[in-house]
Every structure is written in structure tokens, then in C-alpha cells.
Amino acid sequence: MDSDYGIPRELSDLQKLRSTYQPILPPCLQGTTVRVEFGDAATAADSAGAHTISRVFPHTYGQPLAHFLRATAKVPDAQIITNHPAIRVGVVFCGRQSPGGHNVIWGLHDALKIHNPNSTLLGFLGGSDGLFAQKTLEITDDILATYKNQGGYDLLGRTKDQIRTTEQVNAALAACSALRLDGLVILGGVTSNTDAAHLAEVFAEAKCLTKVVGVPVTLNGDLKNQFVESNVGFDTICKVNSQLISNVCTDALSAEKYYYFIRLMGRKASHVALECTLQSHPNMVILGEEVAASKLTLFDLTKQICDAVQSRAEQDKYHGVILLPEGLIESIPEVYALLQEIHGLLRQGVSVDNISSQLSPWASALFEFLPPFIRKQLLLFPESDDSAQLSQIETEKLLAHLVEEEMNKRTKEGTYKGKKFNAICHFFGYQARGSLPSKFDCDYPFVLGHICYHILAAGLNGYLATVTNLKHPVNKWRCGAAPITAMMTVKRYGRGAGASSVGKPALHPATVDLTGKAYELLRKNATKFLMEDVYRNPGPLQFDGPGADAKAVILCVEDQDYMGRIKELKEYLDKVRTIVKPGCSQDVLKAALSAMASVTEILSNFIDETVGLGCKIIGRTV
């Protein structure tokens, strides 16, 4: 055991107060008796990929959804798990540290001990490396004392994010077998939970007794699908960043002479940028998804911002705040193409100094057009997931630079007659990650930790713990579990002239839905935000009083609770069955038949249309 981990530490007064906060459980998880109801077998939303997924995951695809209900719930098929033997569970932090991660461990430990005080929870030290090396720390009440409701991952630490290569998977299998684990709980985002699903499949195939459970913990908020409404950490990250953004807005409005360009986290998806915009109302936000969808060039973006600057100048406004996600640079089609060429050459071993001369003429022209600092950053070796080193690429400075050049040009040409454009750039990358978690990010992971226990108690493998109806108070939350494989999709890559190749099934980051309600809210307010300086200052993260219970705007406006609706539908079907029992009157039976006939007809038409649409899309893609 590494003596650096899990040691008691001195807490500040506020940390001490927070460590005494006790998240409550939704009614279904209270007490020691929980009922489990299994739904129908879950299929992948990606119906075209379903065959591939089922082939790769023969043991873990097609398992049913699970709903956890209170013991007194009147659901005919639900079963109470009465046998709670002492079990041994391991838990590992994967992926980037997110506020609230510690509370998953606390919730899991709490549930384990409530059901059997002889159960054991082992934390793997130093993330997946600790799993491979079988370095563990037994979690106890004493150890948890100074980590409850606290930020960071420092109770256990983390290292690399992946459990993927054969060597790594074998090491994980060996560790779980050697430690005689009944369960392995993995905290992470899309990558880590894809790994969890593969591990579950390998373990099942190898007849290893360890069941694998995933937990959606990622501050990017991009592990979203019909089963998962939000991720642990996202709420805090957005609140802390919104605090800073609104401070900068106030600053801009006080001095009235600077445009602030602020780069936020968010690689493949711009959820953080969208949520922060809805919380703090800066003048402008550029989402990667918009740029990709409209195929905007660097020139388009520059022009868009310059036009905004010019419109504001006409109202005598020379300040503003513009947000962008770190992934933006990869969303710009021509920059993405350039990056692909650079990464290809780097992988071939071409030295940085020689890359410029080996680029295609078109890519080379773009490269030479860019200012030197960005050129240097684009030449960095790509990350393990093939994306550029986005945290190192100062897109905010690039845009500020291009806008300044264009505004100077407009001034010279006489088309812009306002004051000189001044920009200040910021990257809000790391200052929120270690924050004390918001109340939501204390409650949600604590409940998820409890659910992990019930998933294991029900003997399920390859599931993700889920809580839905999150926008409502905790007592309305619905707890469940869904097979990770049901959330997977299979990507198809076009390789020129009709040929295509099929990727491995995986969870993919959910991007901002440009037809969704959150984006609609942004669009509706975009002009007001741009021109009227209706900056909103939610203030620093509070744990009591106004704002303490506020939830993410995205979460509140979106129409979610898929799991709840699946259950509701089942209840309707059961009710029909109960009402129309053999022996009921002819009239009732007739009415039921007629009503159900029209329901099925509506649904058949609806599915035909959707499938037709799906085929069309696939037809176009292939």
C-alpha cells in the first residue's frame, strides 16, 4: 500500500462543514430492502449496428433494463433480493478527475456495509495502473471521513485512462481473480465505460466471477443517451466556470475596453460552453457542433466575430465576452484536415521541422497563413485517442489574433470607424476540476454508488448505474441500470469510392443536439446576449441559500426521463392486462381491442417512417 493515499488530512472550516453533509437517498433505495424489476431486453439505439454489437458482446448484449423500486412498490414481476452475502468489491478511478468522484465510493461503501457489515471495498491506488499492479487500499469509515463531499480524486489517485490492450485486460482479469472480487466498479466517461463493457464481456467469457459496473463520471458531460441524463462533475464544472465567466463579464462592462476570449473544456462536445452560456449570458459562444454542421471556415468565424464587434461599436460598445470550447479547432473542417495531415506525417516519424514542406499544397497554404505560435502547437504529437493536444492549442488566441487583423484591415479600408479592438485571452481549463462538488454533485454520485451495490447484488454484469428524472428533487429520482452495450454505436468510415469500414462498437461522446431545447434556448436569446449585455452573475458556488440547489439549465430544459417513460409504458400495458382479464364484459373487450388496434397502427407507421429515415441516412453515409 502506498502510504500517501487515504491519509487523514487537515480540512478548512468550509471543507469540514461540507464533510458533515449527508446526501439523502431516493425512497426506492432507503432501508435495506430494494425491489428489482427487469424490463425487456435492451437493444442498441443504433439499430444498424445492433448486429455488430451483439457479435462482439455475445454474453452482455441484449440484457434487460433494471429498475430499482421501493420494497412496498406494487409491481407484480419485481423481486426482492433477500440474500446479501458478504461480498468483495474493487473500485477504480478512470479518466479525468471530476468533482463528486469521491462520493461514488462513499455511497458504494455505505450500501455495502448496510447490507452486510462483512463486505469489503477495495480502492485501487493510482487508477488503472493500480488495478494492473493490484495495489489496493481498503476503504473504511475512517479513511472516508475527510473525503466525503470533497473534490479531486486524491483519495485513490488516477493515472492512465485505459484498460484496453490485451495485456491491460489480462492484468485486470488477473487482479480481480487474485483479489477474489465479486464486483469491479469503474468511474469514468465514454472511453472508460467502453472499456468497462469490454472487460465485462471478457470476464464473462473467462468465467471470472467478477461483475463489472460502470458509473458516468465525466466533467465534459458527454456521456449522454436515452439512459443517462447527466454526468457526475458537470454541474460543478459549469458552476465554477460560470462564476469566473460572469466575473469577467462584470469586468468587461466596468472597463468597457476589452473583448475577452475564453476557452473552456469540451473536446468532441461543447456541453460545458453551452451550459456556461445559459448560466452567465456572455455576448457570444461558438459551439464546435455549429461550426461542424455549417462547415464554417476560419475566415467565416473571423468575419462573424468581426461583424459582431462592428455592430456593438455602432452602439458605442467596445467590450464583450466570447466563449469557445477547446475542441473548436478540430471542428473547423480545413483545420481538421490540416491536423490529419500533420498527425499522419508525425506518425510516419517525419520530424517537426520537415513537416511544413511535406504538407499538401492546400494544407501548406493554411499552415503558413497561421501565426507562428499556433503552428508550433498544431505540430504537437496527437493524443492516444488521435485527437490533437487540445488543451495546448490556444484557439482563443488564434481567433483574437485573426479578429484583430481583420478589424485593423477594416479600419484602414474605412469600413470600420470605431475604436481600436483590444482582446484579452483566457483558458479556463484546470481551475474548476478540483473544486468542492456542488450539492448536486454530492447527491448524484452518492446515489450512483448505492445503485452500484444493487447492480452487483442482482448479479448483473456490464451495466451502467443510472439515475433519471434528475431535474426533479431527489425524492423523485428513478434509479436503475442499463447494459452498457445498449448505449453503443458503430461508426462507419467512408474510404473513398463506395468502400467503407466499420469501427468497433463503443460509447461515443454525445454532441450538443442542434435540434434540442437547450440549443433552442440559446438561439432564441443569442441576439439579446450579443447586443444587450444582459450578463448574469450566478456568483461563487454556494452550499446553502439561493443558488445552492440550482441545477444545470441544460438538464432542466431538456425533455428526459427515458427510463421513467419506459416504466410508465410497462405499467399501462400491465393495467390493460388487469382490466381486460378473461371474464370481463364483451363491451370492455371490444373497446380494448379497438383502442389497441389504433395504438399499434400509429406505432407501426411511426416506426416505418423512422426506419425509412434511418435507411436514407445510412444510404447516404455508405
Added chain:
Amino acid sequence: MDSDYGIPRELSDLQKLRSTYQPILPPCLQGTTVRVEFGDAATAADSAGAHTISRVFPHTYGQPLAHFLRATAKVPDAQIITNHPAIRVGVVFCGRQSPGGHNVIWGLHDALKIHNPNSTLLGFLGGSDGLFAQKTLEITDDILATYKNQGGYDLLGRTKDQIRTTEQVNAALAACSALRLDGLVILGGVTSNTDAAHLAEVFAEAKCLTKVVGVPVTLNGDLKNQFVESNVGFDTICKVNSQLISNVCTDALSAEKYYYFIRLMGRKASHVALECTLQSHPNMVILGEEVAASKLTLFDLTKQICDAVQSRAEQDKYHGVILLPEGLIESIPEVYALLQEIHGLLRQGVSVDNISSQLSPWASALFEFLPPFIRKQLLLFPESDDSAQLSQIETEKLLAHLVEEEMNKRTKEGTYKGKKFNAICHFFGYQARGSLPSKFDCDYPFVLGHICYHILAAGLNGYLATVTNLKHPVNKWRCGAAPITAMMTVKRYGRGAGASSVGKPALHPATVDLTGKAYELLRKNATKFLMEDVYRNPGPLQFDGPGADAKAVILCVEDQDYMGRIKELKEYLDKVRTIVKPGCSQDVLKAALSAMASVTEILSNFIDETVGLGCKIIGRTV
């Protein structure tokens, strides 16, 4: 009037709650009757410069200190000001926006209206430019409603920081006369309050009826002297930055693979960096004052950090957090010399491209040694106060770069055998400035606003509002006023071979006292901070509960309350006079004579020593 200012705006729930917060007044300012006691004439602490100061400020130098006491205070010489005619006061934001600035205006407005509802408060719109242009907004309860206890300067805005040139001073004089102001209140730091003192002198000379009052509002916290313990804004800035620094510390400890280099505000003085270190316990801080005092070179600094990195690696620690103030770069002697050469050439009109070739050989060697991004930043035109554009110079990146190179070198040479050194850089420059003010930064400026009124009611000109004993609760605060001229010093500049020139009297930024208690506290803990990762997380700024009433560590450890002691001394002297009245017994008289003889002897010796020391220092400087 510019319709953009003072308009009601929508507040977030937390802002609304804060807007209802009512700061309390110390007992001496409660009610409508305040007693003023005048102390002895204040002399400049800079006794060598006293003559110069008195010559430049014939009307406003040598005025007495003023103490504001409760009406019932039993002080023989104190007077109650009973006549409170309706007066007209102007207020202007100078200098950089600091959290709490709005509350000075609220406090002043409150005091004005309590004493005479017919008094008028005019806010100048857009800072000193608004003063020159006589653009005003009459402050009313309605206007203040959404600005009470809120951050930023957006109620009135700000522009340039100076009221200095003859043209500017004349414009200010014309404005105050035209608007028939009885008082002009200026909020700002050392520069703005120096300007306030000059304005007071000019107004007095011109027999203008407007009295000028200064208020110590600067987030750098460098307007410190025997009369001024802290500045409005410093508390909030340090709390918000400490929140972010401690988040980064937690992050560093969770991932264990990065060194974070964080640049903080603080130009001539490193108070913010020192205070944030004492609040959040990062591994290392480099204060400009230490570097200047020890004449450390860039090479020394690099070596110091590398040695620290190496010691930590020997304990298997590959993460850390290092703070530095933005002014650090100018504190490094050889870089300062280089900057002086560059600025000289820039002022001569030498183009940026030609500067490198015109530097002295030594400066040129240093310049060429520096990485290109820093070279470009050093070539920026200096600011109006002759300092470099410190917010634009990424000293944190320079140090990270030099440390990385040195660690790579040590690795190659085999003297360092640890893992690769990885750095991530941050500049925490603007994200705290617009913050909601802490409770301290709501209370302190509100009280200062009230004091401004009493200074004007007492007919004083060229004074700074002061509150001392700040580390104690509000009911122990002492309220007073000191002539700004008594805080001035006169700098002597050596100009080679014995010659020296004398600068203009001015307030100068107080640097961190390397013999003071706050710095001692840092030194005592430096090794523990460096090696043991005793990170402290004060958490986000709270307005209730633990931490909400915490005050700056520097304020609490320093031995201050000079104003209180001056008063206490006066009370002792008065008491002796009361006890030893003519008619007292011979024994009492004898005892008093003997006791006072030894007191005066001790003091004479003490003063001789101090003056001797002063002469020595001056002798060395000239």
C-alpha cells in the same frame, strides 16, 4: 447622461440575496452625532523627504490626524459637528476595478442622506474622463438598489486612471466649480490617491471650495502604511484566487503528473501572491521582493525550482503548484536592465524589428537566450507608468520552459533520474476582479463611504479615509482620516558618480516586508509547503457559515492599528495631566516626574538610533 449607466438590471438569486445584506457601522459612526478629535499635526514617515513634501504641498501638508468618535465618548478636546447643511458631493472611480467599490458609493450616499436629505451625490460617468467632461449621474436609492454589495465598477464605469496633467487638473477644477461641489471623493490606489492629494493642493491654492477625499481601493493591496491597514478589493481577490489555486492543488494531487505554474496579479508588490500562499498552501511561491532583495538571476530561479522538483521526485512526487506575481519579471535584475534598454529604444522610435541589433552586447545575449514568445512580449511598448506590459508577459511560461530545459539537461547528464517534468501554465489575471465582494469587502468600503462624509462635514481637504483595527470585528473598528501628504515619500534616483535626482513626492506601492510577520509565517512553513503537500482548500467564496467571516491572513498576523495606538498614547498623556493636576500631592508629582523622565530618555535614545540608521541608509542610497 449616458443611458447605459445606473440602469436597473436583473440579478441572479444569489445577487438578490446579497443586495439585501446591510453592513453594520462601528459604534462611532452610528446615529447622526459623531465627535471629531484632531490629533497632532501629521508628519511624513519619510523624514528626509518632509521638506520637499511641505514645499510642494504648502496648504495640505502638516494637517492633523482626525479620529471619529461616538458622541458619548469622553474626550475633552473632541468636537461635535452639529451643523449639517445640504452639500453636493461628486464621486469618481479611478484605477482598476476592485470588488467593493460600489459600497463606498452606497456608504457615502447613506451618510449624506442621514445627515441632510437635501444633500446630493453625483457619480461621474466613465471614470476620470467623465469628471473632465462633467458627465454625471445623480445617485439615488433606486439606482443603488441593484448595485449594493455587487462587484465591478459598472454602476459608473471607469476609463483612464489619471488626473495628473495640467489640462486634466484644470478640467477637474472646472468640473467641480461648475457643479458647485463641496466635496470630490476619489476611489483608487497609490497613483489615484497621489493625484487626489495634488488636486486638493491645487484646489486649495485656487480657493476652490471643493474638498478632495481619497479612499484606498485597490485589489493589489499595496496602498499600505502606518495609517492604512488594507485596501478594498484585496480580500475578495485573494479569496477567489485561493479558491482556484486550491482547486489546482487538488487537481495536481489527483493526477500526480503536472507542475502548475500560476501567475497572479501584483506588479510592484507581491501581496496577492503572499496572501494566496498563506490561504491555500501551494508548494512554492516566488515573491518579487525576495528576488529583488537577493538579486536572483533567471538562472538562479530556474535552479531553485529544478532543485525543488528534484527533491520532490526523490520522494516519488511528480506534481506541484508554484505561484508567482506578474511583476516578477521586472524584479529580476538582468531582465529589468534589458527591459529598460528596450523601452529606451522604443521611446526613441526604433522599430521592433531593429531593437535586437541595437541592444548592448550583454542585453543582446540575454535577449537571444530567451524563447521567441517572451522576446515578442518584452518588445511591447511600456505602460504609462513606465513599467512593462506585465499582464502580457507570460513569465509563468518562461519559467516553466527554462525549468523543463534544465530538467531535460539533468536527465541527459544523469544527475536527475526521475520521470519527465511536465508543466501547465495559468494566468489568474482577470477572473476575480469582477467577483461579488466578500463580506469584508462589503463592510469595509461601506464604512469608508460613511467616513468620507464625516471628513467633508469636518471641512478637511486632502485626506484619506481610514479604518484601523480591521482584524477585529466591526464594532472594534476605529475610524479616522489622515492627510495623504503624510503617507508620501520622495524617491532619490542615483544617476551615476555621486549625482542623484529627487523625484516628486508621491504615494509609492508598499512592497512585502521581508522582515514582517506575514513573510515570517511563510518562511517558517516553506519547507513543509514544498515537500509535504499540505494543500489547504478554503473553497469558493461563501457569504454565510464557515469561512464567510475569515479575513486575510496577512491582516490577521500583522501587528497594526497604528491609529489606535496614536490615540491610546494621547489618552495616557491626558490621564497623566488629569492625575497630576496642580494641587496634587508632592509625592504624586515626584513620582510622575521621575517616571516621565525615564520615558523621555528611552524615547530620545530610540529616536537617535533610528535617525542614525536612517542616515546610514540614505548615505548609501545617494
